[in-house]
Amino acid sequence: MADKCPVDHGTHSSDQSCPVDHKSRSTWASILPESNAAHPVSTSSLSTEREVSSIPRTSDGNWVYPSEAQFFAAMMRKNHNPHAGDMKTIIPIHNAVNERAWSELLKWESGRGGEKCGGVKLVNFKGRPNDLTPKARLMTLLGYSAPFDRHDWVVERCGTQIRYVIDFYTGRGAGPSSNNVSFYLDVRPALDNWEGVKMRAENIWRDWFGSVRSSSTPSHSSAQSS
Numbered sequence: 001m002a003d004k005c006p007v008d009h010g011t012h013s014s015d016q017s018c019p020v021d022h023k024s025r026s027t028w029a030s031i032l033p034e035s036n037a038a039h040p041v042s043t044s045s046l047s048t049e050r051e052v053s054s055i056p057r058t059s060d061g062n063w064v065y066p067s068e069a070q071f072f073a074a075m076m077r078k079n080h081n082p083h084a085g086d087m088k089t090i091i092p093i094h095n096a097v098n099e100r101a102w103s104e105l106l107k108w109e110s111g112r113g114g115e116k117c118g119g120v121k122l123v124n125f126k127g128r129p130n131d132l133t134p135k136a137r138l139m140t141l142l143g144y145s146a147p148f149d150r151h152d153w154v155v156e157r158c159g160t161q162i163r164y165v166i167d168f169y170t171g172r173g174a175g176p177s178s179n180n181v182s183f184y185l186d187v188r189p190a191l192d193n194w195e196g197v198k199m200r201a202e203n204i205w206r207d208w209f210g211s212v213r214s215s216s217t218p219s220h221s222s223a224q225s226s
Contacts, residue, residue: 043069043084045084046067046068047069048067048068050064051064051065051095052064052065055098055099055102055122056119057121057122058123068084068087068088069087071087097168097183100183100185101151101166102122105164105187108187108203112199114157117159120155121155121156122155123155123161124153125151125154126151127150128152132146132147133167135186135188136150136167136186147186150165150168151165151166151168163192163196164189165187165190167185168184168185169183169184171183171184188200
């Protein structure tokens with residue numbers, strides 16, 4: 001039975017409970033709607049139910065997300081003064097963002113043969129909120145906002161391990177008074193091995209030369225009218 005969530009939030013991935021990113025907790029809290037601190041919620045009301053993710057492990061089963069009670073307890077152990085009422089907001093966002101990250105990763109893996117071995121599986125993970133990727137660093141130099149968090153995920157595809165880098169960006173919904181939080185995830189293979197370099201190069205080729213080819217090829221309706 002899986003007993004961890006698929007993201008290392010700054011603690012070692014062998015912890016029995018889902019690791020929590022204690023260093024960047026304030027960052028995540030700042031992007032959420034207004035805190036419920038003014039309306040205290042009893043810790044006894046926190047749910048102990050855990051959601052099974054869609055992300056397979058290399059062993060049997062899938063990774064499992066933390067419960068509200070586990071998330072809160074992990075923060076308390078690190079003296080981060082969490083508010084019980086925030087857990088009902090943090091947990092769904094935590095789970096949904098990780099599901100989206102896995103979905104984006106699978107787009108890269110599509111058609112690369114992982115299905116022959118039962119599908120791609122997540123091997124390990126590491127939270128690196130204080131380490132800008134080269135791409136993120138370049139984008140900030142060009143005037144773009146820096147990501148608020150970064151994770152490295154290592155997956156296995158038929159015996160081959162590939163490290164993926166995930167930069168997390170956030171924004172607000174439309175309207176000056178909107179409290180809706182939106183996320184953008186930049187998921188791509190790391191350039192630390194030949195497989196990652198090849199995948200990135202193929203993606204650039206497809207994006208650039210594929211679009212040129214499609215724009216230069218007359219559509220069927222155009223051919224009929226000429």
